[in-house]
Amino acid sequence: MTYKSGFVALIGRPNVGKSTLLNALVGQKVAIMSNRPQTTRNRIRGVRTTETSQMIFIDTPGIHKPKHRLGEYMVDIALKTLNEVDVIVLVVDASSYVHPTEIEIVKQLERVRTPVALALNKVDALEDRALVLKRIEEYQALRPFDEYVPISALRGEQVDLLAEVIEKRLPEGPRYYPDDMITDQPESFIVSEIVREKVLMLTRDEVPHSVMVAVEHMERRSSDTLYVSAVIYTERESQKAILIGKQGQMLKRVGEMARHELEALFGNRIYLELWVKVKRDWRNKPALLHQFGFDRDG
Numbered sequence: 001m002t003y004k005s006g007f008v009a010l011i012g013r014p015n016v017g018k019s020t021l022l023n024a025l026v027g028q029k030v031a032i033m034s035n036r037p038q039t040t041r042n043r044i045r046g047v048r049t050t051e052t053s054q055m056i057f058i059d060t061p062g063i064h065k066p067k068h069r070l071g072e073y074m075v076d077i078a079l080k081t082l083n084e085v086d087v088i089v090l091v092v093d094a095s096s097y098v099h100p101t102e103i104e105i106v107k108q109l110e111r112v113r114t115p116v117a118l119a120l121n122k123v124d125a126l127e128d129r130a131l132v133l134k135r136i137e138e139y140q141a142l143r144p145f146d147e148y149v150p151i152s153a154l155r156g157e158q159v160d161l162l163a164e165v166i167e168k169r170l171p172e173g174p175r176y177y178p179d180d181m182i183t184d185q186p187e188s189f190i191v192s193e194i195v196r197e198k199v200l201m202l203t204r205d206e207v208p209h210s211v212m213v214a215v216e217h218m219e220r221r222s223s224d225t226l227y228v229s230a231v232i233y234t235e236r237e238s239q240k241a242i243l244i245g246k247q248g249q250m251l252k253r254v255g256e257m258a259r260h261e262l263e264a265l266f267g268n269r270i271y272l273e274l275w276v277k278v279k280r281d282w283r284n285k286p287a288l289l290h291q292f293g294f295d296r297d298g
């Protein structure tokens, strides 16, 4: 049997149960990632690996925000991402009326070609479960979705069915991440996301959002100390210079801020070593793949 893999965007307005669903799909550990402020373009929220497929769930910040607050730029970024993923899951709260934000999201989705599954969550909270049919009709009137799956993320009901529906639409592909990533390795992703966040914050957009951070090495050096070495890749020498700063001041600040946050998060002392390298050709590679660190060899 062929193995399938791909990117899945979980979208929906706040509080509909996206985090709960994600946890039900991939396990508990990922919650830590979902609480991070949304400064990056996309973030991996979790990976579900089975015998037959691997799904990489990403966040699409901005898609649920009103357009006037967001600006065209972010809307465009969000739409670009949604066009690059393999499946979109729009999570809605079936126990609530169709919210104006959902109507806005559906409108945005007109510009996207990716298949969209509608996950009608919180069916356990419906007085009468037959009401979910009415809800489906209401959403269907907005646009025809590719799939409709009533679920209860909280109780884990029909979550596997949703996973099947997603899997059906994934392309053939490899396991991008090791099977045990969720249990063993999410730390490196958290580290790279946090470092990246500090870079963007402290350089105030002088370094573009496409900057990539690759964690090269993580090692426990004693019971309470974690040694981490990471490379920040920029596209140009000028960006590298900004990032390093006068006498290394900028890089030092990035490192200090990231270290503090990581220590609080992991409850360990962190020894963080940061390097800056220029990597010119990465734009040519498929944006999503490289952004998520699949090309770490160069």
Ligand SMILES: Nc1nc2c(ncn2[C@@H]2O[C@H](COP(=O)(O)OP(=O)(O)OP(=O)(O)O)[C@@H](O)[C@H]2O)c(=O)[nH]1
Residues within 6 Å of the ligand: 012, 013, 014, 015, 016, 017, 018, 019, 020, 021, 121, 122, 123, 124, 125, 151, 152, 153, 154, 155
């Ligand atoms: N009854 C019921 N409650 C649920 C279900 N799924 C999630 N919830 C509850 O809905 C609330 C919001 O859930 P989250 O998973 O944090 O929602 P979210 O969409 O990730 O929210 P944001 O992070 O704000 O975007 C929590 O109190 C959950 O316990 C469900 O299937 N049934």
